[in-house]
Amino acid sequence: MMRxxxxxxxxxxxxxAVVRRRRLExxxxxxxxxxxxxxxxxxxRSGATDxxxxxxARRQFGNVTAIKEQTRDMWTxxxxxxxxxxxxxxxxxxxxxxxxxxxxxLALAIGIGANTAIFSLVDGLFIRGLPYPDADRLxxxxxxxxxxxxxxxxxxxxxxxxxxxxxxxxxGMAAYTQDAATLSGSTxxxxxxxxxxxxxxxxxxxxxxxxxxxxxxxxxAVAGRDAVCVLSDGLWKRxxxxxxxxxxxTIRLDxxxxxxxxxxxAGFTGLTDLAELWRPFMMSGWDPAARGSRxxxxxxxxxxxxxxxxxxxxxxxxxxQLERAYxxxxxxxxxxxxxxxxxxxxxxxxxxxxxxxxxxxxxxxxCANVANLLIGRSEARQREIAVRTxxxxxxxxxxxxxxxxxxxxxxxxxxxxxxxxxLAIPAxxxxxxxxxxxxxxxxxDLPVLGFTVGAAAACGLLLGLAxxxxxxxAGLANALKDSARGSSAQSWHSRRLxxxxxxxxxxxxAVTAGLMMRSVQKLTAIDPGFNPRxxxxxxxxxxxxxQDSQQPATPxxxxxxxxxxxxxxxxxxRVQGLPGVQSAALASDLPLDGQSGAVFYQAEGDTTTDAxxxxxxxxxxxxxxxxxxxxxxxxxxxxxxxxxxxxxxxVSDRVVRRFWPTQDPIGEHIQIGSNVFSIIGxxxxxxxxGLPDNPTADPDLYFxxxxxxxxxxAVRTxxxxxxxxxxLRAAIHDxxxxxxxxxxxxxEDLVATQTAPPRFTTWLMxxxxxxxxxxxxxxxxGVMAYFVAQRRREFGIRLALGADPRGILKLVVAQGARLIAxxxxxxxxxxxxxxxxxxxxxxxxxxTDPSAVAAVALLAVVALLACxxxxxxxxxVDPALALRNE
Numbered sequence: 010m011m012r013x014x015x016x017x018x019x020x021x022x023x024x025x026a027v028v029r030r031r032r033l034e035x036x037x038x039x040x041x042x043x044x045x046x047x048x049x050x051x052x053x054r055s056g057a058t059d060x061x062x063x064x065x066a067r068r069q070f071g072n073v074t075a076i077k078e079q080t081r082d083m084w085t086x087x088x089x090x091x092x093x094x095x096x097x098x099x100x101x102x103x104x105x106x107x108x109x110x111x112x113x114x115l116a117l118a119i120g121i122g123a124n125t126a127i128f129s130l131v132d133g134l135f136i137r138g139l140p141y142p143d144a145d146r147l148x149x150x151x152x153x154x155x156x157x158x159x160x161x162x163x164x165x166x167x168x169x170x171x172x173x174x175x176x177x178x179x180x181g182m183a184a185y186t187q188d189a190a191t192l193s194g195s196t197x198x199x200x201x202x203x204x205x206x207x208x209x210x211x212x213x214x215x216x217x218x219x220x221x222x223x224x225x226x227x228x229x230a231v232a233g234r235d236a237v238c239v240l241s242d243g244l245w246k247r248x249x250x251x252x253x254x255x256x257x258x259t260i261r262l263d264x265x266x267x268x269x270x271x272x273x274x275a276g277f278t279g280l281t282d283l284a285e286l287w288r289p290f291m292m293s294g295w296d297p298a299a300r301g302s303r304x305x306x307x308x309x310x311x312x313x314x315x316x317x318x319x320x321x322x323x324x325x326x327x328x329x330q331l332e333r334a335y336x337x338x339x340x341x342x343x344x345x346x347x348x349x350x351x352x353x354x355x356x357x358x359x360x361x362x363x364x365x366x367x368x369x370x371x372x373x374x375x376c377a378n379v380a381n382l383l384i385g386r387s388e389a390r391q392r393e394i395a396v397r398t399x400x401x402x403x404x405x406x407x408x409x410x411x412x413x414x415x416x417x418x419x420x421x422x423x424x425x426x427x428x429x430x431x432l433a434i435p436a437x438x439x440x441x442x443x444x445x446x447x448x449x450x451x452x453x454d455l456p457v458l459g460f461t462v463g464a465a466a467a468c469g470l471l472l473g474l475a476x477x478x479x480x481x482x483a484g485l486a487n488a489l490k491d492s493a494r495g496s497s498a499q500s501w502h503s504r505r506l507x508x509x510x511x512x513x514x515x516x517x518x519a520v521t522a523g524l525m526m527r528s529v530q531k532l533t534a535i536d537p538g539f540n541p542r543x544x545x546x547x548x549x550x551x552x553x554x555x556q557d558s559q560q561p562a563t564p565x566x567x568x569x570x571x572x573x574x575x576x577x578x579x580x581x582x583r584v585q586g587l588p589g590v591q592s593a594a595l596a597s598d599l600p601l602d603g604q605s606g607a608v609f610y611q612a613e614g615d616t617t618t619d620a621x622x623x624x625x626x627x628x629x630x631x632x633x634x635x636x637x638x639x640x641x642x643x644x645x646x647x648x649x650x651x652x653x654x655x656x657x658x659x660v661s662d663r664v665v666r667r668f669w670p671t672q673d674p675i676g677e678h679i680q681i682g683s684n685v686f687s688i689i690g691x692x693x694x695x696x697x698x699g700l701p702d703n704p705t706a707d708p709d710l711y712f713x714x715x716x717x718x719x720x721x722x723a724v725r726t727x728x729x730x731x732x733x734x735x736x737l738r739a740a741i742h743d744x745x746x747x748x749x750x751x752x753x754x755x756x757e758d759l760v761a762t763q764t765a766p767p768r769f770t771t772w773l774m775x776x777x778x779x780x781x782x783x784x785x786x787x788x789x790x791g792v793m794a795y796f797v798a799q800r801r802r803e804f805g806i807r808l809a810l811g812a813d814p815r816g817i818l819k820l821v822v823a824q825g826a827r828l829i830a831x832x833x834x835x836x837x838x839x840x841x842x843x844x845x846x847x848x849x850x851x852x853x854x855x856x857t858d859p860s861a862v863a864a865v866a867l868l869a870v871v872a873l874l875a876c877x878x879x880x881x882x883x884x885x886v887d888p889a890l891a892l893r894n895e
Contacts, residue, residue: 045070099414103421109386113379114422116784117468120372121419121426123777125461126433127368129451130361134354136456140276140448142215143310147349148317150182150307150324155341156622160705163304164344166297168331172307172344175327178320179309183207184290186305187281189719190262191550191749192248200550200751201244201262203286204279205293213310214280221256221271229289236292238267242275244285262286263718264553280308280349282446301338308349321346353446359850360443360770367521367777370514374781376468377511378788380475381504383415385795387476412473416466423465427453430461442765475503504792508785509832512872515778515785516836516865517843522778523864524844525771528851532764538695539600540640541756543591545730546599547722547737548752551575551745575745577716581632583740589728594635595714597628599721600697601759602752605629607707612668613678613685625707626664627697632714636692638725646675646690653713658686662694663708679710686712700763701852723756730755767850782868790875793825797883804886814884821883825876833869840865 048066049059057065067073103110138144150172152164166184173182185206192199204210208224211217218239228235240255249255259266267288278284296302311320328343434451453461551573577595584593598604605627617623633649635641636659644662658679665674677688692711698704726733734753741750797804804817844856854860 041073041076045073096413096417098410099417102414103418106386109382110418110421113382113418114425116375116378116787117372117419117422118425118429119780120368120375121423121461121464121468122429122433123368123426123780124365124372124464125426125430125453125457126437127361127364128460129430129434129453129457131365132454132456132460133449133451134357134361139350139353144350145348146180146311146313147213148309148311148320149347149349149352150309151345151347152303153343153345155343157706161345162342164307165300165303165338166295166305167300168339168342168344169307170297171331172324172327175330176320176323178312178315178323180312181209181213182307182309183210183213184305184307185210185280186290186293186295187283188288188293190286191264191552192286193261193264193552193747194248196248198550198552198747198749199248200548200749201285202281202283203238203288204281204284205288205290205295206279207290210287210308213308216273216277218271219274220253221269223271223287224289229291232291232294232297234291235289236265236267237270237289238262239271239273239287240269241273241278241285241287243278245272262288276448278447280353282353282448300335309346317346317348356766357443357445360766363521363770363847363850364773364777367518367774370518371777371781371784372464372468374511374514374784374788376471377507377514378784378791379418380472381507381788381791383472383476384503384507385791387411408473411476412470415473415476416469419465419469419472422468423461426465427458427461440769442762442769475507504795505828508788508792508828509835511785511788512829512832512868513836513839515781516833516868517840518774518778518781519864519868520836520840520861521843521847522771522774523860524847524851524854524856524858525767525774527858527860528854529764529768529771531853532701532767535696535701537600537700537760538641538693538697539756541600541760543725543727543730544639544756545724545726545733545737546602546752546754546756546759547724547734547750548602549580549720549722549741550749550751551577551580551716551718551720552747553718573716573718574747577714577720580722580741580744580748583744584722584724584737587733587736587740589726589733591725591727592634592638593722593724594638595632596635596721596723597630597714597717597719599723600639600695600756601699601763602721603698604721605698608681608710610710611680612664613680615668624664624667625705626660626710627707628710628712629697630712630714630717635711635723638723641695642693644691644693645673646688648690649711649713653689655713655715656684656686657689657713659690659692659711660688661692661709663706664710665691667708700760730757767852778864782871785868786871786875789825789829789872790878792828793821793876793879794882796824797821797879800883801886804883808884808886817884818877818880821880822873822876825880826873829869829872829876833865837865 045063045066048069049062052062052065053059139147141147150164150169151161152168153159153161164184169182169184173179183206185204188203188205190201190203192201206224208226208229211223217223219242221239223239224237228237238260240249245251245255253272255269256271257269259268261267273287279287290305291297295305309320311317324344324346328339332339332342431453434453438445438451553573581593581595584590598606607625607627609623609625611617611624615624631649633651636643636648645665646659648659649657660674660679664679668674669677674688674691678685679688680686695709696703697709724730724733724737731753737753738750741748807817808814840861841856844851844861
């Protein structure tokens with residue numbers, strides 16, 4: 010016990026000594042001076058002169074420097090003192106070479122800063138994860154059907170209830186779906202995105218309201234009985250002035266009064282990440298008895314210890330039971346258990362991982378470049394290191410000194426890199442077209458700083474080993490000789506290896522960036538089947554007349570449409586009369602707006618009922634000018650006229666190819682439920698639901714337009730579509746101010762949004778590849794300049810003896826070309842296999858695409874240019890000057 014206490018006190022005293030170092034040094038000097046003075050005084054009394062007395066006192070007292078070192082070792086930790094000396098010495102060496110320090114720090118700061126910025130994305134998306142308690146146990150239950158491939162179809166409410174009652178793998182389940190509603194009141198009507206959810210939705214997520222409460226089970230038991238809602242924090246502050254008294258009051262959604270029962274906390278916007286309001290699931294109008302009606306998802310929380318695979322197996326058994334019990338609606342149907350994090354972040358994982366690999370390569374190229382500088386710098390320090398070795402410095406101490414200097418260098422670069430990342434992260438997020446979750450805020454927090462420190466330490470260790478290993482093999486004895494050049498060959502081999510590594514890594518990045526650029530080029534060149542240029546897409550919500558109520562409608566039923574406060578035809582006429590408008594059309598939905606709905610249909614005489622092959626199509630209601638406005642080509646028959654009956658239909662090419670491949674389909678019939686429709690026209694297939702391909706291969710059916718509260722408007726104009734919004738909105742409000750106009754977007758922007766994530770990733774890849782190329786070229790230039798400097802005397806003699814300068818030029822360029830060729834060959838092989846691994850993120854591009862060859866050729870040409878410049882300098886060596894320097 011006493012020994013432990015003594016050790017603790019000793020450690021404490023040593024720590025205090027570190028802090029009070031200057032005072033202890035002053036006291037030590039005073040005490041040593043006192044002892045020397047006392048001994049000198051004794052000798053002076055014996056008759057010695059002052060000088061002889063002082064000399065005798067020092068001789069008698071002993072080595073003052075050694076005594077100081079021993080005393081300091083007793084004060085503090087010897088290893089700490091040694092490291093402290095190394096750091097001070099390394100700092101002086103960096104200050105003496107400002108040019109080297111600035112170049113090295115800049116190269117490393119770029120690599121470390123890029124890694125820090127991208128790792129902040131990795132940390133926020135995949136390490137911190139979802140902002141819910143025990144988020145790893147949250148899963149989504151998504152219904153699917155086995156057709157040509159497994160296709161997600163969403164869930165039916167009776168199936169959902171069966172899963173809930175029969176399964177034992179879950180703590181609870183909640184149905185939810187994304188909806189929209191018009192909020193009206195004292196201010197201008199506003200279209201809101203909302204979620205219709207089961208009462209258990211909030212408890213499964215572990216979210217509680219700031220004010221009020223969430224829904225009760227009874228409020229979701231009967232469809233449409235209890236009109237209650239919960240507001241988001243953002244909507245509460247924006248529309249209701251953050252007044253807590255709104256709880257218990259009513260608001261109007263789609264003309265109906267809803268009682269506000271709660272306010273959710275700030276930052277919570279639901280699983281859709283868009284919700285501003287929540288209401289009971291049954292308020293969405295979902296039929297609780299319709300087993301064949303599908304479309305919503307379900308949230309569930311696994312019981313502790315239950316894996317997603319075990320839950321999947323249990324639900325697969327329940328699905329087989331339901332298939333046997335309800336063959337008409339559940340044949341070939343199952344349910345997928347998908348971890349919530351995978352569903353929310355799955356599409357981001359690929360691009361972020363690619364970018365992380367890219368910035369790691371940039372950092373490796375930067376390290377190779379700086380290692381080249383350090384090896385070159387170690388050449389100038391061979392004599393210094395040899396002298397230190399001759400004076401007794403051990404091999405371990407020399408290596409530690411070199412590593413300390415490189416770690417100090419990377420530490421400075423890490424600080425600069427963090428500063429660059431701090432500036433780059435907001436710009437990266439702001440410019441990114443990739444939709445990031447609203448709760449995700451990339452920042453330089455402790456995990457990110459820990460990664461940065463680790464990266465800097467690893468780089469420092471690697472960079473310190475490069476000159477240390479070179480020094481060990483260089484032959485230090487020769488360094489003491491005045492004309493020693495014994496280390497040149499070893500240095501040349503080391504630097505060549507580093508240049509080959511740089512070129513190899515730069516080729517990998519350049520080829521990958523080239524393949525991605527070619528992929529994006531092909532992606533953006535896809536014909537979507539419509540012409541988006543000059544088209545403005547607008548969403549409209551027309552309120553119902555007070556005496557009417559909303560009624561559902563089937564594709565062939567016009568009589569079920571509710572009466573609205575304004576006629577859609579009147580709106581269309583007003584819009585078509587605006588200056589600059591060439592044509593306009595109304596539709597139930599527009600391409601790429603995500604609002605399409607699908608139905609099962611049958612061709613006349615077709616009896617297919619199997620779920621795997623039963624024909625399915627997406628339904629759109631359009632006015633006569635729709636195809637002209639959207640630029641969709643007509644392949645046969647005609648488009649709609651105002652006099653066409655409700656039983657008319659225009660089909661896309663895929664319907665004809667399936668049922669009437671060798672005959673004229675005009676006049677043929679298809680059936681949806683009990684309604685029969687006559688085909689009057691055939692139009693081109695369009696990428697209506699996504700690029701580069703529709704999510705499914707199902708065709709499209711177009712029916713005559715029917716007045717509905719929610720409509721989409723397409724306007725083709727000779728003007729800038731974005732500039733038409735104000736006049737368009739004014740024209741619509743002239744018809745009726747209560748009409749809500751929202752979602753004004755040029756159709757070209759919607760098309761561009763489909764390709765924005767790969768375009769942005771490719772842009773960053775190009776930036777990183779350019780950085781790696783620049784660093785590699787600098788490395789090639791540095792090595793060739795070193796090669797020329799080492800052989801300066803030889804080139805001078807050759808020129809003096811009459812050698813052709815062009816021969817020397819070829820000699821130097823050939824040296825560099827060999828290094829480049831080796832790097833290009835290795836990089837090309839690595840790029841081929843990497844390209845094969847990236848096939849899932851490339852579109853229509855093979856690893857041997859000409860863009861890869863072009864990227865390699867560009868890098869080789871630029872690298873050869875970097876060889877040419879030192880080679881030109883070699884041909885202009887002054888023989889007399891070169892010989893005189895020797």
